[in-house]
Amino acid sequence: MPNRLAHETSPYLLQHADNPVDWWPWSEEAFDEARRANKPVLLSVGYSSCHWCHVMAHESFEDHPTADYLNEHFVSIKVDREERPDVDAVYMEAVQAATGQGGWPMTVFLTPDAEPFYFGTYFPPAPRHGMPSFRQVLEGVRSAWSDRRDEVAEVAGKITRDLSQREIDYGGTEAPGKEELAQALLGLTREYDPQRGGFGGAPKFPPSMVVEFLLRHHARTGSEGALEMAQDTCERMARGGIYDQLGGGFARYSVDREWVVPHFEKMLYDNALLCRVYAHLWRSTGSELARRVAVETADFMVRELRTNEGGFASALDADSDDGTGTGRHVEGAYYVWTPEQLTEVLGEPDAELAAQYFGVTDDGTFEEGQSVLQLPQSEGVFDAGRIESVKSRLLAARSQRPAPGRDDKVVAAWNGLAIAALAETGAYFDRPDLVEAAVSAADLLVRLHLDEHARLARTSKDGQVGANAGVLEDYADVAEGFLALASVTGEGVWLEFAGFLLDHVLAGFVDESGALYDTAADAERLIRRPQDPTDNATPSGWTAAAGALLSYAAQTGAEPHRSAAERALGVVKALGPRVPRFIGWGLAVAEAYLDGPREVAVVGSSLSDEAAKALHRTALLGTAPGAVVAFGVAESEELPLLADRPLVGGGATAYVCRNFTCDAPTTDPEQLRTALSR
Known part of the structure; x- marks a missing residue:
């Protein structure tokens, strides 16, 4: 019989709805029950595409004696x-403070007042590798709760007090200058892997936000070292197994330093961030590889993650049915190949070609003689037409395999990132269908996630909005997406919606010092109000808000928003030189702050004016980090930057202002390109 989770919308919670465990969703009612029954709380946290979450569920939560x-x-x-x-x-x-590490599944034991007193992540069903079994943990916690309650209460109280007293190294309200950004670049250079690209050792995560900083730093300073690190990292990832060589899109991370074997789950946020980075790399260098990867990744998101409502699903699982008829789910089963499988699909001659092209070996690069597809050699040595035929046949054959599960939950923040990526990629490569996909996702967020007060809900599924309030990253990333959409489409409504969201940021997420919190002032009270300026898999809410506030201020001249962005960047001044890998988006925003504002207004007689469209495209392809672009009809009031901007000589015209000083208007795309490269 299903438990209480059967009434939830989260795909992850629904995966546990048939467990024999009497699960509760996070709610005051659950803690009331713990108080009434005088029981401790087991808090289990995970997500739908988490491999070890599934493992622990099968081993423990589906086991009737354990339940x-x-x-x-x-x-x-x-x-x-x-x-x-x-x-x-x-x-x-x-968990991290107590054990020195963290991860998912996260397993925490709480008092009925939600105070934590024992921590862990995955626990096996039997003791192994120095870990106790889950049953041993449960028995130990029960014994402590029954026999040493005062000790448990003391530990829980101390942990809660310690957490509540922690303070962020905010660093003041002064934005970083050229010296701090140069120090950050030096720090990245020290951690760079010159043989394999990327930073640090295994596991290796795609450093999308750091690459964005490197591209902006190169654009502002001309640093060839920054550009080389960005280019090399992007090429190594694109040629590695972390990139899906048949269907496009990136896996979550590589388990090795060489980018060969991925953890196969595909997340919307990774692909949105990387799609935008590769599009920006193409914009900076003209790299054909960057163009191809940007477009393929955009196509992957639209093809495999788009929902019926027009939004984008959160993830594809790492595991899938291995196709043997046993029902066994195996990580990577959908993506890996053996030489025999290539022969079965392609025939002998083309199978040999495919094995050479994709690096498929008899021994395999993964498990059980299977290989992850890579591009170990230059594509130029192969016949392009024959390779395209091979790829299309392999992709068609792969589509007949049991597909990985999809988490259909629409997360506002991640959709904001996707909107920005698709809008820009569509504009750069003349793909109006990608821009339209971005508009559809934005429409869904406005229609379903925004209430009448412009407050944002974090999630929806199947057209039903979730109950959880948006957090700072939702407001900031959705505003970022809307700002990109306004620049690309010339539709001022997206700038207006971005303003609504950012007004909520200023009103509910910022304290008097300029520091930002991850939850609104009126959000549910937890044992600590979360606050973290460091970037992880996505830009932190703090740095994302700084970026969106800065862009909005440049578009509108809103001084409160620019001042708030400047104060928020104080944390980048403090952390950038010390831990640049973990505040890459903050460093990228700081580059925009130092470069701008650069306000670019392109006006024509209409949005279909071909001369205006040429100037608009030139403006969008400018690499100046601090530039914002407004496009529309001359002297329109829809976008503030277009006000009092007439046509020159009756023709389409571009206006460029930097640091509140304006150049002479121009009707020549080449002159505009020059103005945006100074």
């Missing part, structure tokens, strides 16, 4: 970290 023990002695709460990043952040901070 019976949990139901008798605990109140069990299951949380989707993607729906409740605030809950996840608070207790992950406790």
Whole structure:
């Protein structure tokens, strides 16, 4: 019989709806029950595409004796970290402080007052590798709760006090200058892997936000070292197994330093960020590889992640049915190949070509003699037409395999990132269908996620909005997407919606010092109000808000928004020189701050004016980090930058202002290109 999770919308929670565990969703009612029954709380946090979350579920939460023990002695709460990043952040901070590491599944034991007192991540069903079994952990916690309650209360109280007293190294309200950004670049150079691209060792995550900083730093300073690190990293990733060589799109990370073997889950946020980065790399260098990867990744998002409502689903699982008829789910089963499988699909001659082209070997590069497809050699040595035929046949054959599960939850923040990426990629490469996909996702967010007060809900699924309030990253990333859409489409409504969201940021997420919190002032109170300026898999809400505020101020002249962005960048001044890998988006925003504002207004007789469209495209392709672009009908009031901007000589005209000083208007795309490269 289904448990309480059957009434939730989260795909992750629904995966546990048939567990014999008597799960509760995160709610005051669950803690009321713990108080009434005088039981400790088991808090289990994960997400739908998490491999080890699935493993622990199969081993423990689907096991009836374990479930019976949990139901008798605990109140069990299951949380989707993607729906409740605030809950996840608070207790992950406790886990990391107590154990020195963290991850998912996250397993935390709480008092009925939500105070944590014992922590862990994955626990096996039997003791192994120095880890106790999950049953041993449960019995130990139950014994402590029954026999040493005062000790448990003391530990829980101390942990909660320590968490509540932690302070962010905010660094003041002064934005970083050229010296701090140069120090950040030097720090990245020290951590750079010159043989393999990227930063640090295994596992290796795609450093999308750091690459964005490197591209902007090169545009502002001309640093060839910054550009080389960006180019080399992007090429190594694009040629590695972390990139899907048949269907496009990136896996979550590489388990090795060489980018060969990925953790196969595909996340919307990674692909949105990387699509935009590769599009920007093409904009800076003209790289054909960058163009291809940007377009293929955009096509992947639209083809495999777009929902019926026009938004974008959160993720594809790493695991899928291995196709043997046993029902066994194996990581990477959908993506890997053996030489025999290539022969079966392609025939002998083309199979040999495919094995050479994609690096498929008899021994394999993955498990059980299987290989992850890569591009170990230059494509130029192969016949392009024959390779395209091979790729299309392999992709068609792969589509007949059991597909990985999809988390259909629409997360506002990640859709904001996708909107920005698709809008810009569509504009750069003359793909109006991609721009239209971005508009459809934006329409969904406005129609479903925004209430009448312009407050943002974090998630929806199947056209039903979730109950959880948006957090700072939702407001900031959606505003970023709307600002990009306004620049590309010339439709002022997107700038207006961005302004509504950013007004909420100023009113509810910023304190008197200029520091930002991840949750609004009127949000549900947890044991600590979460606050983290460092970037992780996505830009932190803090740095994303700084970027969106800065762009909005440049578009509108709104001084409160620019001042708030400047104050928020104080943390980048403090952390950028010390930990540049973990505040890459903040460094990229700081580059825009130093370069601008650069205000570019392009006006024509209409939005279909061909001369205006040529100037508009030139403006969008400018690499100046601080530039914002407004496009529309001359002297329109729809976008502030277009006000009092007439046509010159009756023709389409571009106006460029920098640091509140304007150049002479121009009707020549080449002159505009020059103005945006100074």
